[in-house]
Amino acid sequence: MLTNQSRIGTLIDQLDAALKEAGIEKNSFGEKYSIYSLRHFYAVNALRNGVGVFVVARKMGTSVQIIQEITGSRPRRPCL
Secondary structure (H helix, E strand, C coil), X not given: CCCCXXXXXXXXXXXXXXXXXXXXXXXXXXXXXXXXXXXXXHHHHHHHCCCCHHHXXXXXXXXXXXXXXXXXXXXXXXXX
């Protein structure tokens, strides 16, 4: 507690409150969103917007293989 009796919330508490206020606490499968959901959202949207899987993997501190397994993506090959 702070001196004014307000509660110090965690990042998870803040995410839960924001999702509740937005009315989107669960995904289409009925699963509660989590901090990990934001990570997955970032990866999928970066790939959809043309960011290469190698760049996404490097920025997220993981391997290309993990990005591909989680998102179902494959590196784009140039057309010959």
